Amino acid sequence: MERIYMDNAATTRVTEPVMAAMQPYFCEVFGNPMSIHGFGREARKAVENARRQVADALKADPSEIYFTGCGTESDNWAVRGTAYAQIRKGKHLITSAIEHHAIIHTCAQLEKEGFEVTYLPVDEFGVVDLVALEKAIRPDTTLISIMSANNEVGTIQPIEEIGRIAKAHNVLFHTDAVQAIGSVEFDVKKMNIDMLSMSGHKFHAPKGVGALYIRKGVRPQRLIHGGEQERGQRAGTENVASIIGLGKAIEIATANIPRHNAEVSAVRDRLIDRILREIPYTRLNGHRTQRLPGNCNISFEFIEGESMLLGLDLKGIAASTGSACASGSLDPSHVLLAMGLPHEIAHGSLRLSLCEENTLEQADKVVDALIEVVNRLRSLSPLYDDFIAAQKANKA
Numbered sequence: 170m171e172r173i174y175m176d177n178a179a180t181t182r183v184t185e186p187v188m189a190a191m192q193p194y195f196c197e198v199f200g201n202p203m204s205i206h207g208f209g210r211e212a213r214k215a216v217e218n219a220r221r222q223v224a225d226a227l228k229a230d231p232s233e234i235y236f237t238g239c240g241t242e243s244d245n246w247a248v249r250g251t252a253y254a255q256i257r258k259g260k261h262l263i264t265s266a267i268e269h270h271a272i273i274h275t276c277a278q279l280e281k282e283g284f285e286v287t288y289l290p291v292d293e294f295g296v297v298d299l300v301a302l303e304k305a306i307r308p309d310t311t312l313i314s315i316m317s318a319n320n321e322v323g324t325i326q327p328i329e330e331i332g333r334i335a336k337a338h339n340v341l342f343h344t345d346a347v348q349a350i351g352s353v354e355f356d357v358k359k360m361n362i363d364m365l366s367m368s369g370h371k372f373h374a375p376k377g378v379g380a381l382y383i384r385k386g387v388r389p390q391r392l393i394h395g396g397e398q399e400r401g402q403r404a405g406t407e408n409v410a411s412i413i414g415l416g417k418a419i420e421i422a423t424a425n426i427p428r429h430n431a432e433v434s435a436v437r438d439r440l441i442d443r444i445l446r447e448i449p450y451t452r453l454n455g456h457r458t459q460r461l462p463g464n465c466n467i468s469f470e471f472i473e474g475e476s477m478l479l480g481l482d483l484k485g486i487a488a489s490t491g492s493a494c495a496s497g498s499l500d501p502s503h504v505l506l507a508m509g510l511p512h513e514i515a516h517g518s519l520r521l522s523l524c525e526e527n528t529l530e531q532a533d534k535v536v537d538a539l540i541e542v543v544n545r546l547r548s549l550s551p552l553y554d555d556f557i558a559a560q561k562a563n564k565a
Contacts, residue, residue, distance in 0.1 A: 172485040173531050177371075177463060178320055178522035179489055183414065184373045188380060190417040191375070194410035202407050203398060208292045219416025223380050226423040227365065228356040235381045235399045236412050239369030240347040242392075242495030243381040244271040244314075246403070247343040247364040250389025251312045252279050255341070259309025260284045265297050265326075266507040267346055268316055273503070276314075289315075294456040295324035297509050302331065305408055306338045313342050317349035317365075321504045321520060322455030323464025325353060341387060347371055347379075351422030352430060352461050363387050367419075369411065373524075374418035378411035433523050434462035437533040441465050442523055447536065454505060454518060463523035468514045469507070470551050471545040471553035475520050480542035486535055 174182075183191075185495035194215060200208030202216050217231070224231040237243045252262060264276055268289045276286040278332075287305045289297050293489035297315055306313075313335045318325045328344055343364040347353065351372040357365060365382040369375060383389065384403075395404030445451055450470040469477065474490035481488055490502070521535065546551040 170485045171534070172487075172550075173527075173535060174487045175521040175523060175527060175531075175535060176487045176489050177524040177527075178520065180370045180376065181274050181373045181524055183375050183524065184418070184421075186421060186460075187373055187375075187414045187418045191410045191414040194413050198409075201411060203396065208453055212407075216407055216409060216412050219412045222416035222420045223367075223382075226350070226355070226419045227382055228358060229382050230385065232400075233385055235383060235403055236407060237379040237381055238377060238402060238405075238408070239379045240269075240345070240366050240371070241271040241379075243366035243368070243379045244269070246389060246392050247366060247383075248272060248275045248312065248314055249279065249309055249328055251341055251364070251387075252284055253390040254388055255311035259288070259307070259311050261287070261307050261310045261442070263287045263289065263302065263305050263310060263313045263340075265315050267287045267291055267295055267319055267321075267504040269312070269320055269347065272314055272316070272345060291507055293509050294459070295319055295322050295438065295454075295504065296456060296459070297326055297331070299327065299330060299334065303334055303338075306334075306340060306505055310338070310340050313340055314345070315342075316347075317353055317355075318346075318461050319455065319504060320348045320388060321406070321502055321518075322466045322508070323348075323461035323522075324455045325349070325459050328353075328362070329360045335363075337359040339420040348461060350419060352433075352463070354423075354426050354427065357382060364389070366460060368419060369415040370417050372422040374415040375411045378408050378415050380415065427526055430462040433525055433527070436523055436527050436529055436532050437462055437465050439529055440536060441467070441521075443533070443536040444539065452514070454508065454510070463527075465521040465523070467519055469517045469519065469543055470509065470514060471517070471550045471556065472543065473516050474518050476546050477517075477542055481535075481538060484538045484542070486538055488517055488535075489522070 198211045200211040200212040220231045220234045223234045249551035265274055280286055289301050291297055315331050317328050327439045332342050341363045344362055345366045347368045350367050368379040391402050393404045398404055444467055452468050454466040501512050
């Protein structure tokens with residue numbers, strides 16, 4: 170049985186060029202980059218080269234890049250670190266109702282500590298309301314944190330416009346770009362981004378390494394204390410091999426974004442078009458065109474997403490119902506609810522997320538399998554039976 174992986178928003182595989190770049194830093198170039206001897210200097214040189222690769226991808230300066238353990242750490246550092254550092258100015262932060270839990274839960278914790286947070290609404294496509302954003306800014310607002318692209322429905326936010334509003338009101342702007350790296354072109358200066366989070370395993374680097382861009386002059390409080398790594402801002406011995414992998418992966422991911430987007434979106438559109446055309450009572454979640462090239466999120470009425478996942482898994486197909494970080498929760502997606510979907514439809518969502526390795530042939534096989542799974546599950550659903558009976562009665 171062919172296995173098809175369409176859960177790239179949860180994690181991507183480490184590709185061969187990235188693994189090859191990492192390999193020497195496990196057993197050969199093994200020095201601690203903080204050591205001043207030759208072994209350490211070799212490792213330090215490689216880390217600084219990776220820092221330059223990340224900076225080049227964002228059109229930033231290498232001195233503005235700090236390596237972390239993951240995107241969640243980067244988000245926490247940006248939000249909590251800024252809240253604490255700016256506390257004399259105020260205790261008000263702004264974010265959106267559809268952020269990743271790394272932001273939502275961090276803001277909830279800050280609220281318990283006496284901070285105020287405004288959660289901006291989104292429209293039916295998951296786009297942040299810019300009018301509401303500007304109205305929400307107060308004299309004591311210290312940070313606006315809006316994700317670049319949503320991890321569940323793929324909607325891309327108007328980041329440059331948000332940056333312009335933040336700058337006009339002298340408020341710091343952070344964006345969670347974990348899902349956007351490799352699909353959205355970033356120029357952090359032009360886009361007025363003060364801080365940007367990323368996670369390597371979303372673009373073919375290994376798990377356990379991320380980065381935070383912090384514009385020169387912005388000083389969020391450090392969260393991890395200990396040694397003087399990362400120029401005294403983030404303690405802990407650098408994960409050298411993974412940092413090398415992140416640098417190589419982001420260099421590859423951002424080499425030709427327009428070509429990448431065109432290739433991946435062609436497969437995505439095949440999925441979306443066939444599902445909406447061939448499976449009744451479905452709806453696309455997120456913006457039709459202003460979305461990540463690899464994101465296909467669709468709700469299926471009368472069945473639950475978890476049941477579809479199990480059915481697809483038995484056929485060798487990997488997908489998800491939303492964020493992998495919330496896969497243990499029985500609650501419907503907070504993103505879909507914020508977009509106005511009723512609970513019963515939000516429960517029936519399926520996310521198929523692609524990378525450049527997925528093909529049109531795979532897309533067709535997935536849709537064929539999905540048709541079988543959905544038909545079987547609906548045949549077992551009393552809700553579907555009642556709906557069909559009501560439809561027939563109305564026609565009679």
